[in-house]
Amino acid sequence: KKSAGINYKYDHYIYFYSKKYNLDPAFVKAVMETESNFNPYDISYKGAIGLMQIMPETAALMCINPNNIEENIEGGVRYLNYMLDCFGDAKLALAAYNAGPGAVRKYGNAIPPYKETKEYVEKVMTNYRKHKRDKQLWYLVGDNGNILITDLPTDIRYRRFRK
Numbered sequence: 001k002k003s004a005g006i007n008y009k010y011d012h013y014i015y016f017y018s019k020k021y022n023l024d025p026a027f028v029k030a031v032m033e034t035e036s037n038f039n040p041y042d043i044s045y046k047g048a049i050g051l052m053q054i055m056p057e058t059a060a061l062m063c064i065n066p067n068n069i070e071e072n073i074e075g076g077v078r079y080l081n082y083m084l085d086c087f088g089d090a091k092l093a094l095a096a097y098n099a100g101p102g103a104v105r106k107y108g109n110a111i112p113p114y115k116e117t118k119e120y121v122e123k124v125m126t127n128y129r130k131h132k133r134d135k136q137l138w139y140l141v142g143d144n145g146n147i148l149i150t151d152l153p154t155d156i157r158y159r160r161f162r163k
Contacts, residue, residue, distance in 0.1 A: 010040075011160055021078055023077060023084070025131075027131075028080065030124045030130070031076070032073075034123045034127055035053035039051070051069065051076065052073060052079075052080075053076070054076055062078065079097065080093065087104060087109065095112060098120040136151060139159060140155060
């Protein structure tokens with residue numbers, strides 16, 4: 001059985017900003033896969049842009065360019081972290097990321113009854129379990145020539161070992 005394809009192209013940004021904003025990189029990756037399937041040029045029918053599907057109004061408020069891959073990832077991670085702070089629950093944070101925080105509040109801090117939002121939350125959670133199982137090693141050649149190896153990179157210069 002062929003395992004589901006896992007995209008590593010943006011991992012150095014994902015791990016760096018996940019650490020900066022105190023999120024699990026596998027969770028961020030699951031959101032990214034669900035939002036854009038790792039396509040940085042994706043634009044939704046609602047106008048959300050890029051890997052993390054950031055709305056232009058949100059990008060303007062956050063002072064980021066959603067068409068810049070690194071800023072899109074950082075903005076999405078920062079916004080996801082903000083939703084987690086607001087709602088204190090991963091599934092509610094995902095519902096707010098998808099449908100907007102107003103929709104979650106409107107339904108008494110519950111997942112809104114929209115089919116799209118319910119399916120979105122479940123898809124992210126499924127993707128999260130997949131990415132959580134994906135064990136990776138990262139390396140960085142230090143300034144003194146030493147090779148540093150880790151499974152949780154803390155520096156944007158780390159690169160993933162190819163399996």
